[in-house]
Amino acid sequence: MNQNILKYLKEYSYQTLDVNRLLVSSFLEVNSLVNIENEFINQYTITIYDENEINKLKEFVSLLNNVEFDIEELLELFEFVISPADKEVNGAVFTPGYIRDFIVKQSIDKYLNLGGDLFTAKFGDIACGCGGFFKTIVDTIKLQTNKSYFDIFRDNIFGVDIQNYSIERTKILLILYAIKNGEDRVNFEFNLYQGNSLNFDWNLIPQIQQNRGFDIIVGNPPYVGASKIDDETKLLLKNWSVSASGKSDLYIPFFEIGLENLNATGILGYITVNTFYKSLNGRSVRKYFSKNKFDFTIIDFGGEQLFKKRSTYTCICIISKQETNIINYVKSKSSNINSIKKSDYIKFIYDDLNDFDGWYLINKRITKVISLIEKTGKSLGSKFEIRNGFATLKNNIYVFTPSRETEDFYYLIKDKKEFRIEKGICRNAIKPNTLKLESEIENHTEKLIFPYKIVSEEINLFDTNKKTLKIIYEEELKLEFPSTYEYLLSQKEILSYRDKGNREYEKWYAFGRNQALLISGYKLLLPYITNTPCFVYTNDQDLLFYNGYAIFSDSIEELHILQKILMSKIFWFYIENTSKPYAGNYFSVAKNYIKNFGICNLNDSEKLELLNLEDIDKINDFLFEKYEINPELISELNLIV
Numbered sequence: 142m143n144q145n146i147l148k149y150l151k152e153y154s155y156q157t158l159d160v161n162r163l164l165v166s167s168f169l170e171v172n173s174l175v176n177i178e179n180e181f182i183n184q185y186t187i188t189i190y191d192e193n194e195i196n197k198l199k200e201f202v203s204l205l206n207n208v209e210f211d212i213e214e215l216l217e218l219f220e221f222v223i224s225p226a227d228k229e230v231n232g233a234v235f236t237p238g239y240i241r242d243f244i245v246k247q248s249i250d251k252y253l254n255l256g257g258d259l260f261t262a263k264f265g266d267i268a269c270g271c272g273g274f275f276k277t278i279v280d281t282i283k284l285q286t287n288k289s290y291f292d293i294f295r296d297n298i299f300g301v302d303i304q305n306y307s308i309e310r311t312k313i314l315l316i317l318y319a320i321k322n323g324e325d326r327v328n329f330e331f332n333l334y335q336g337n338s339l340n341f342d343w344n345l346i347p348q349i350q351q352n353r354g355f356d357i358i359v360g361n362p363p364y365v366g367a368s369k370i371d372d373e374t375k376l377l378l379k380n381w382s383v384s385a386s387g388k389s390d391l392y393i394p395f396f397e398i399g400l401e402n403l404n405a406t407g408i409l410g411y412i413t414v415n416t417f418y419k420s421l422n423g424r425s426v427r428k429y430f431s432k433n434k435f436d437f438t439i440i441d442f443g444g445e446q447l448f449k450k451r452s453t454y455t456c457i458c459i460i461s462k463q464e465t466n467i468i469n470y471v472k473s474k475s476s477n478i479n480s481i482k483k484s485d486y487i488k489f490i491y492d493d494l495n496d497f498d499g500w501y502l503i504n505k506r507i508t509k510v511i512s513l514i515e516k517t518g519k520s521l522g523s524k525f526e527i528r529n530g531f532a533t534l535k536n537n538i539y540v541f542t543p544s545r546e547t548e549d550f551y552y553l554i555k556d557k558k559e560f561r562i563e564k565g566i567c568r569n570a571i572k573p574n575t576l577k578l579e580s581e582i583e584n585h586t587e588k589l590i591f592p593y594k595i596v597s598e599e600i601n602l603f604d605t606n607k608k609t610l611k612i613i614y615e616e617e618l619k620l621e622f623p624s625t626y627e628y629l630l631s632q633k634e635i636l637s638y639r640d641k642g643n644r645e646y647e648k649w650y651a652f653g654r655n656q657a658l659l660i661s662g663y664k665l666l667l668p669y670i671t672n673t674p675c676f677v678y679t680n681d682q683d684l685l686f687y688n689g690y691a692i693f694s695d696s697i698e699e700l701h702i703l704q705k706i707l708m709s710k711i712f713w714f715y716i717e718n719t720s721k722p723y724a725g726n727y728f729s730v731a732k733n734y735i736k737n738f739g740i741c742n743l744n745d746s747e748k749l750e751l752l753n754l755e756d757i758d759k760i761n762d763f764l765f766e767k768y769e770i771n772p773e774l775i776s777e778l779n780l781i782v
């Protein structure tokens with residue numbers, strides 16, 4: 142879409158009626174559609190009596206010169222003008238036409254193969270947005286049955302969306318589509334409802350009740366991460382069994398909602414987030430799929446970012462309620478979906494997959510190697526402690542790089558003002574994703590304002606002292622560290638917005654979370670995601686860390702051995718085939734994805750040999766032998782990946 146058009150709309154208005162009037166009137170003008178009978182559309186036409194709006198209409202239409210402005214473009218503009226706040230809360234994204242076409246075709250083909258009748262089929266979209274999937278469905282039904290648009294709208298399509306303006310725009314889109322294709326009526330009838338799919342009861346809709354559920358549900362469930370879900374929605378999530386593990390993202394219950402609202406032979410077709418088959422918060426939905434043994438097809442786009450300005454990674458899911466105990470899986474670029482052959486899919490039996498730790502949907506030869514790695518020695522998670530970093534929830538207030546220092550103070554610049562921070566209240570901290578080498582630690586170490594005391598408590602004569610964390614009381618903070626107190630006081634309002642202002646902290650200047658503040662020891666630092674093995678050793682036992690992980694051990698030798706193993710081809714092969722992918726060939730190295738990696742057993746002489754090896758090729762050769770893996774096989778399997 143032309144950037145000048147988008148810029149004009151961005152500056153025009155986020156008021157639903159204003160935007161709808163501009164877009165409807167422009168569509169009619171550009172497509173030479175006049176003498177409209179439909180009463181609903183006529184509500185949105187700008188007339189000659191609206192002089193100001195007429196002038197704006199002319200400006201906008203002039204931008205549309207030499208630009209195709211059909212229904213697909215109208216749909217994209219409707220999605221574009223959704224306010225940023227609503228996009229964040231409701232997770233609305235525009236689904237490209239070729240993705241919708243593929244999902245609808247695959248779903249209908251499955252439905253017809255099961256003996257379905259397209260003429261009477263009931264289609265649902267339970268997060269319908271501005272109606273993109275309905276446009277695709279209507280196209281198909283019209284082409285194959287020659288039903289009138291009026292009858293298709295009334296008898297075949299059913300939708301719900303949490304926003305009333307989405308329902309309004311869906312009606313506009315479909316009516317204009319009918320009018321442009323020669324069917325203009327005073328009124329059309331719709332089965333479109335404003336409501337929340339988390340508690341919307343489709344059994345109250347007579348046509349769906351009589352059909353014993355939908356024949357086909359398609360769509361693009363909302364993209365809202367767990368941290369951005371409001372309290373009301375969190376309560377509703379508890380109604381769905383698949384939201385029971387971890388912190389559920391909003392898309393996860395839409396699997397269960399969709400499948401439970403299908404009839405016995407129904408088909409579900411989604412474009413959605415691809416993390417559910419590996420992630421911690423996907424455990425319950427994996428269990429749900431396995432329990433029901435649905436016929437499940439997954440087309441995984443891996444680390445491809447399909448949606449502009451969204452750091453989400455997606456897959457297409459086509460699920461039949463028919464029980465087959467089979468998952469068909471293929472990894473593909475989105476641009477190649479129409480070239481996928483039946484032979485490209487890998488078949489998996491539910492019973493062979495691990496619902497708890499995640500599904501390894503990979504080539505059987507790769508699966509065999511992964512299994513061998515995991516069965517070697519002891520797992521990383523059982524042999525070492527893997528910890529997440531601290532979380533202040535406002536790192537830019539607590540963490541800083543001094544602009545200068547004196548004997549007693551560090552200085553920081555905030556909002557063009559210089560503040561003094563007493564050295565006695567500061568700890569050293571580091572962000573693992575800034576590191577590649579141990580030699581970089583000193584230059585990347587920052588200061589952390591640490592308003593806590595660590596107190597040792599003797600439990601009894603035989604136990605070592607237990608360390609506890611205690612917040613510094615406000616009066617003591619003001620007295621002992623007056624400059625720091627003054628600085629924190631200047632940030633008090635900003636700190637109050639943490640957790641959306643809904644959480645009460647021990648003190649207003651306390652960190653958002655107390656995690657990782659008491660841990661100390663020798664460690665390997667690692668980032669959240671990386672495109673190459675990156676594990677940096679530090680012997681600074683008191684160094685705190687954030688935005689990353691650390692692997693702890695009391696033994697420096699064991700950490701150096703582990704570091705060499707984790708920097709190897711074997712470990713990276715494991716990560717590439719079991720972890721969550723990101724754009725740019727990055728992968729997650731979060732605890733959940735590395736904890737099952739097997740650490741080979743080494744005798745004393747083997748430990749010494751490995752520790753003395755510096756050449757990475759020799760380290761790899763040593764480890765291939767210990768893991769009993771043929772390096773040529775790894776190279777061959779990497780070509781499959």
